[in-house]
Amino acid sequence: MSQQPYNQQQQQQPQQQFQQEEEINLREEFGKYFRYWPWFVASLFLCVLIAFLYLRYTTPVYQSTATIIIKDEKKGGSIPGLEAFEGLGLLGGMGSNSLENEMGILRSKRLITDVAKELQLNVRYFIEGNVQTTELYSNNPIEIQILKQDDEALAGGQTFKIYVKGEKALLLTNELTGKEIKANYGEPVDLNFGTIVINKSLTPNLKEFSANAEPLIVSFSTVEAAGAGYREKIQLNLTDKNSSLIELNLNDPVKEKARDILDQLILEYNRQAIEDKNLVALNTASFIEDRLDIITGELDSVESGKEDFKEENQLTDIQAESAMFIENASDFNKRSQEVNTQLELSNAMLDYIAKNSESDLLPANLGISEAGVNSVISEYNSLVLERNRILSGSTPKNPVVMDINSRIEQIKGNVLVSLQRMRSNLRIVREDLDRQSATIDSRIASVPGKEKQFRGIERQQSIKEALYLFLLQKREETSLSLAVTAPKAKIVDSAYSLATPVSPKNKIILLAALILGVLIPFMVIYLKQLFNNKINSQKDMQSALRFIPLVGEIPKFTGKEEGLIIENDRSVLSEAFRILHTNLQYLLVNSENKDNGNILFVTSTVKGEGKTFAAINLALTLANSGKKVLVMGADLRNPQLHRYQVETKQNKGISDYLVNKELELEQLIITSSLHANLDLLPSGSIPPNPSELWRRSRADELFESLKSIYDYIVVDTAPVMLVTDTFLINKFADLTLYVVRAGYTEKKLIDFAVDAKKDGKLHDVSFVLNDVKMANFGYGNKYGYAYGAEKEGFWSKIKGKAAIW
Structure with missing residues (x-):
């Protein structure tokens, strides 16, 4: 009786473990993006701001609609009141046309052109504002009548600015050519495309068009061009496939203008239909x-x-x-x-x-x-x-x-x-x-x-x-x-305009701004991670860590820091090297009782990964603990110790010692100015054959002599992938620290260290991850990695995130 629940519990454990792992993975994935939260906030703010500015300064477009019913004798029966004339055969024939043909006639060029001519749509009035230009329609302060017009000269359209220069005097400026033309109210004016007359508008309650007012912009075009523009905008839809109701829609910033166009279109359609019927x-x-x-x-x-x-x-x-x-x-x-x-x-x-x-x-x-x-x-x-x-x-x-x-x-x-x-x-x-x-x-x-x-x-x-x-x-x-004269199209609904604009749609644009505000940084971060082939954190080294342990992480330091550890240093950098020192004690536990010192090799795959930086700071950390430490510049091809103590560049060093048997080590070792317990052994003159020098028996004497003098010998070696020098002397190392630089070392290069260990070229190898960003340091920037340091402010965090990018 008690066995069944136990079996069920055993079956549920893998499922619960899978769900827990999935939850952890989701948290990790979310954490990859959440640490960039300032950029999400900035992107959201910028996109919403752009959306508000767009909505504020974009001219709204309103939809105007009219509905008509096409009288069809074949579908809808006889026209009321005309039954007595049906026998004459004079009212027939109109019902044979399909609704598609009638819709085609409603959108015909001839019909739209007649509407444009009747409403004078070829003359448009605008008032220029600070940001946008607004079209005037029924509230125009002036009325322009075209007496004569050359369509060829007006094919591309003409635009003029009209200024008031007196009680009756006007000044017209061609925006294309800049030519100025003087005119008076009520008198013909010759323009480059024809002759016009400008009159004051008789519409009441209009603002006076005076010299203090903004110039009025007037655009001229041909009637055919004006009609063609609105012909493309007019939409015709059947309300139902089994009915003869046609809905006419027109979107335009000026609601009154759109309504007039639809009403005039229906009027012209009925007029022409009556003419055809007769x-x-x-x-x-x-x-x-x-x-x-x-x-x-x-x-x-x-x-x-x-x-x-x-x-x-x-x-x-x-x-x-x-x-x-x-x-x-x-x-x-x-x-x-x-x-x-x-x-x-x-x-x-x-x-x-x-x-x-x-x-x-x-x-x-x-x-x-x-x-x-x-x-x-x-x-x-x-x-x-x-x-x-x-x-x-x-x-x-x-x-x-x-x-x-x-x-x-x-x-x-x-x-x-x-x-x-x-x-x-x-x-x-x-x-x-x-x-x-x-x-x-x-x-x-x-x-x-x-x-x-x-x-x-x-x-x-x-x-x-x-x-x-x-x-x-x-x-x-x-x-x-x-x-x-019965009209063919019965007006069901005269043209009316919707109160809310159809464009731009506020809710949709704001929603799109919010989505873009989140999507843009998300996609940038995702693509950055997708195409990133560099090691950024210890998670990127998981496959290699199964063969080579990670003994320390060195954080990225800013340009304000010198990059060197001092006594009583409480910085993140010094704490990282103290942790590295502590981990080394566990790796060197078998050598603690040795009479001689420990030799620590510091190497990397390629140059620029921070070997010298790691070697100097590790030596300083050991020196701060009271140990007598020596730093050797074993990279005979490209020495770098002079970056931290300049005189090492001119002094003789290891290469000279290996060549000249008469030289003694005491003549080559330099007391470092960085710490009292730290000495330096420079690389010396750059030889033509560094590999041959390391094969000499004097190299054995060198390491044996130094082990008897110092507690720790930190050796700054050459990159192992480029030259063979480090492989030749690795037999002298008690521990090899393999430096990998975050954001610099490619992921595929980490396999080189694993292969070198498997092949026996390197022994007692441990990884040191250098130049790790604070966000990737340790288990993430969550548990106060800067313990004892001053807390970072909000804007400092923002700048830190910017540096990460």
Whole structure:
């Protein structure tokens, strides 16, 4: 019973350990960035400040919106109040256009140009402020009227500054050329692009434009250019794919101007739509007037012939004599009239088509009885209207226009074929009626020949009268349709502007500033760490520390410090070397009871890693503890002890001792001015073959002699990767301190020390990490590494972080 919980606990331990390690890693990763917190604060402050300045001085842009509904007879039914005219065919054809075409017309160049011309958008007024320039619209102190304009000279636009020089005098300055032009209110002024007149604005409650006021900036452009600029800004959207509601949007810094543009655009669209809608009626009216003139002349001719016939033959009541035959033939006469009327209409339509161009509309609903002919004519007129409306915002090479032209040609051919077929059928019917007339005529053979002639005259008169009355009726109907001007676009919402600007968006910009304020230093630090191939802290040496221990870390000192330890020194540098001294005691524990001194080699991979610096300060630390210490300049190729005591550069030293057997060590050792317990043995003259010198037996005598004199011999050796000198004499070392410089030594070079130890070239090796930044020193700058030192102030920390970068 008790075994189960124990097993569960064993299973939970690895999981808890993993979570704990993950938490520790996250803390470490967070700590890498948190130590740069001043830069995050500075970046946040700078980005937020830039965002506030941007929001303060950026001109806000507001959105203006208007909504219209496109009346479509095919989708939305008939237009209210016009049901009585639908049968005329004069209000049809408009519903065949798709909403996409209507939206294209709303954004057409011609329509936008008309709006720009009506609102004079080619003339803009600005007032210059301290930081930004503001556009004026309805509150302009002056009004400019362009009397004459050269579009070529104004192609690139012109800008003038207007100054008040008196009660009526003005001064215009061309901003491009600097040319000054004098002008007066109400008088024409010749500019390089045309002639203008400047008048005082009649709008009340405007600030007086006087000599003390800021100059007014006026920008001129062509109407086409002004319209093209707003054409790109106007956005059209369908509120729903199944509806005919169109939403018009325009973003502009001047709300009133944007509203006027949208309202004027709708007005111009309705005006042009009404004009297009009346084209069919106008063409029909013109056709009816022409036919009335012809029929009136023919009717007068028939009536005059009837009158002359009666006078010549002295006829009074011929109807009474042939009442019986006329009664029998009444149905025939009625049918004959209908056939001849339809035949006359078909001939007239064929003549009209032959005389007019391909772009003219055909008369509709003249009374042709053939339903197929009327349908084809109506379809032809609809396509012509649709093509003309698309051409208003496009070119004849538009694929849509070319497609419609092809369909127009095809339908026109169908109209001709239908009319010709109708005429042929009517002629056949008329021939059949003529045959029936001959039969009836044979039955009324008893009727005098004059009656027959008179009946033919009356028949012609009745046909002409019926056609004349029909055309009069159609003319009145056409006149009524022209009087009706219903707009195509019904305004659902007039143009209105939103109270809050659409650009710039305060919350988004401030949020972006906060994100950038954090992201910029984060990315800089991340990239800096990503591309950093140098050792910065002991964490970067973890793989090598498994083979070679780390006995000390030497902190980075500022330029104000001399870099040398003195007696009773409480600096971070001195504490670091004291810790190094303490750690050395553990490594040299077996040699504490030796009669001779300990030899400490100080080396590195390459030059510049701080061997001499570490050797001198380690020697000073040992000397401060009461030990007798010697520092040897064993780098015979590039001696550096003279940096700390100048006279060592001129004195003889190790190389001279190895070459000249007559020299004694007492003649070469110099008492150091740095400490009473510290002596120096300089490198001496630079030899041509340092490696050969170290192979001599006198090198053994050198180290043996020094061990009997001093407690510690600190040897400043040559870099092991560059020359072999250190490997040759490493057998004399009790301990080898391998100096690695933070921020200087590459990570891949640390493997050289490990390989040298594995190969037996170096023995008893320990790492010393030099020049460590305070943030990376020890376990991080958290537990008061400057114990006993003066606490660092806030601005000092900021400067320290800047030094780290």
